[in-house]
Amino acid sequence: MIKCIYRLIIILTSFFCLVNAQQRMATVSGNAFLTDSTDHSDVKILFESVSASATTDSVYSGSDGSYVIGLTDGLYIVHFSKNGFIPYTLPSTYSWGNDSYTVPDVTLNAGSVVEVSGDVFGTWYANSLIQVVGDITIPDRQTLTIEPGVIVHFMDSYRWYIDGSIYAVGTATDSIFITSGQPIKSSTDWQGIYIDGQGEADTNRTLLFQYVDIGYGGTSSALFYIRYLYDRVPFQFLNSKLHDLANYAIYSNYSKSIIHDNDFDLTNYWAFTFYGDYGLELMNNNITSNSYLFQYQFINSDESQTTTISGNDFNCQLGYLYNYSSSSGPDTIIFTDNIFYSYGNFFQTYNGNYTL
Numbered sequence: 001m002i003k004c005i006y007r008l009i010i011i012l013t014s015f016f017c018l019v020n021a022q023q024r025m026a027t028v029s030g031n032a033f034l035t036d037s038t039d040h041s042d043v044k045i046l047f048e049s050v051s052a053s054a055t056t057d058s059v060y061s062g063s064d065g066s067y068v069i070g071l072t073d074g075l076y077i078v079h080f081s082k083n084g085f086i087p088y089t090l091p092s093t094y095s096w097g098n099d100s101y102t103v104p105d106v107t108l109n110a111g112s113v114v115e116v117s118g119d120v121f122g123t124w125y126a127n128s129l130i131q132v133v134g135d136i137t138i139p140d141r142q143t144l145t146i147e148p149g150v151i152v153h154f155m156d157s158y159r160w161y162i163d164g165s166i167y168a169v170g171t172a173t174d175s176i177f178i179t180s181g182q183p184i185k186s187s188t189d190w191q192g193i194y195i196d197g198q199g200e201a202d203t204n205r206t207l208l209f210q211y212v213d214i215g216y217g218g219t220s221s222a223l224f225y226i227r228y229l230y231d232r233v234p235f236q237f238l239n240s241k242l243h244d245l246a247n248y249a250i251y252s253n254y255s256k257s258i259i260h261d262n263d264f265d266l267t268n269y270w271a272f273t274f275y276g277d278y279g280l281e282l283m284n285n286n287i288t289s290n291s292y293l294f295q296y297q298f299i300n301s302d303e304s305q306t307t308t309i310s311g312n313d314f315n316c317q318l319g320y321l322y323n324y325s326s327s328s329g330p331d332t333i334i335f336t337d338n339i340f341y342s343y344g345n346f347f348q349t350y351n352g353n354y355t356l
Helices: 002-023 199-204
Strands: 025-034 044-049 057-060 066-072 074-081 094-096 100-102 106-108 112-119 122-124 128-138 143-146 151-154 160-162 165-169 176-180 193-196 207-210 212-217 222-238 241-245 248-260 263-265 270-275 281-283 286-294 307-310 313-322 333-336 347-350
Touching: 025 044, 044 066, 057 066, 066 074, 074 106, 165 176, 199 222, 207 212, 241 248
Parallel strands: 025 100, 025 106, 112 128, 122 143, 128 151, 128 160, 143 165, 151 176, 160 193, 165 207, 176 212, 193 222, 207 222, 212 241, 222 248, 241 263, 248 270, 248 281, 263 286, 270 286, 281 307, 286 313, 307 333, 313 347
Antiparallel strands: 025 066, 044 057, 044 074, 074 094
16 A cells, blocks of 8 residues: 555656646747748757756758747757858847747858868858867968958957968958857957068068958957067058957057058957057047057157047047157147047147147
8 A cells, every 4th residue: 555655656746747847848939041042941950058957959940941849948049050051159048938939030141161270371262151269370471361251250269370461351241250159259258369570571461451340359468469560561450340359459569550440349448559659540430448548658669650540439538648759850640630429538648749
């Protein structure tokens, strides 16, 4: 009799556990489409569990792109993939319980996935996802061309060294994206771009980023860390975006930078440092920072080089401008036609040679 009662308790316990589990099931649906296709079938939607109660599971889309799946309650990251298309991960976690939920529609673009590490040069072609799986270097006297529409994902805390030439030029409607490859991105995911002078070889280099969107990196020193180019080759950053960085946007040491028509959305303490300037052009940019624009100093090492800061919209405090050029020489820092939006804008200047 005791054994029968014990067995009955086990059966009832299992039953109520099953009912409870069923009550905690979430019904999740959505649509996954393929570009330039009328058949949207066989897109794999992977629901990756990120909490103890969740259970990793997957489902495939139908010909109309729709899918539906039952999931245990918990936190999930959602991935979309199909051979011949660039995979995509929704940029947030989802918490699901005993209810019905709709995932945002996703469209996968045709393209290929390429993993890179070590030396890189040649061409990264349009409609490619470049996954960086180690530190990468453009060697001295080599060139890397990046076509419009390329997406570069740094899959861990890696650096990009540019000792040769870079020609990364998107278009106004088809940017190049350089960012973290983590499903949930943070500003410390990768370690930024390092550009060093190479002596006389610099006269044959190109350092051009145009229509590029760069974010979620720069854990060491700056997103762009530039040194000893002098006036042999300019670093050019045009019509682009920098955002969600861990440190300076640009640190330039004894180099020449041409920075025009960009959007900088920064949350770090300082936006830029230009030290030993060889003719900075900071023009027509929209710069938002929670504190100062400049740290430390401009030192015009060559009085024939003029620093021009003009036509910018500043939503930040300016900081400090030092000029160590001869006070008897011509004006070497031209600061004109800028607009200021935030409270407490100021800058401190040292020595002469300014046009304000």
